[in-house]
Amino acid sequence: MGMMVRLPIVLMLACALAGPALAAGTTVDRTPVGRVIRLEGDGSIVRDRIRSSLLVGSAVFTDDVIESGTAARLTVQFGDGSTLSAGPESRVVVAAYKVDATGARSSAIFSLLAGIVRAVVQKAGLGEFAVQTDTTVASARSTEWTAEVTPAGTAVLGLEGVVEVRSRATGASVDLTRLQGSDVAPGRDPTPPVTWGSARVERTLRLIGPAFR
Template identity: 35%
Template sequence: MITPRYGPTRQAARVTRLMGLIAASVVVGIGTTGLETAEAQTAGCATSAGAAGQTVVRCRSVTIEVARGANAGLVDDNGDGEPDAVEVSAGAVYVVYQRPGGGRFQVQTPHAVASVRGTTWAVDVTPGQSAVFVREGRVGVARVQGGRGVVLTAGEGVDVAPGSAPLVVNRWGAARVAALLARFGR
């Protein structure tokens, strides 16, 4: 359960779905005053509020920041208490993956699947597309329905919209990168 530590009593976030052993699987926003923090314990993960109003989920091998107003859920496919994926249906997430020796972690959206091949990336989901940006390392991106994927490296991004057109990798401009990362206080 996620509850505000400071400020008036009101719902700071809501759990809408449970998957595997993750107990706080979906969090939406943290409040509007900037003085509130939220805490939740999951199997192997702790949830708190970030400086930019995002929800920060810290697990052993991955840190996931969910932007204010986003809708995201953690998935524990193998039942080990550590998330294997984050499903994002709206809004943005920022991911730092730190599993020694590699491993598997994905960001799943209605339009794309971004699989870890590196360490730090962000995904922004809107009704019409999913945008993936890599800050550090490498991330593979493919359409949900299959087809040829792409591998992004630091500074590159791809916009994945419904359809079958080839995915086009672009170097993102400073303004677009800054706007996305500002949602996470970076």
């Protein structure tokens, strides 16, 4: 797995949630950035402020808000082979997904509003890939990790490779390797990396389910 990259992000959540403005009589050519490859339970998508049910094979676009129901899990696979899985009662925005002239990923940013996600990033060197919450940015080029919104802030667990965890409030960051975790409370630095106990790791993996590559 490749090493992480530092990711400067200035992203207004309102922009992430807003649908693209369409002028009267104007059509916009929108290309899917990913597709749903796994769905256990109920899932929905909010696009242009319209909510619809998800199915395996459903297309996913930039600015979409993906939601999973109680006891549900779903996985979206993107054009470069990377996947983002959402656990029960999760809500995540595809805030940005950009490709270069060759079609390779140059930037992928996801805003986790609630619940838990698991990122499996493929093809090192294709550009940044990050999951952000209100308190945290977790980013890497080629690695695997989970991020969960908790009552105390955000919890990040490294599963493969190296992932950078940065506080959005203070700018301080730590690097996590396999089975190391860090918690980020609002307005605070990330806690130092520590190897999580088996009970916490098993709970996290049970929530999110197996990785899809």
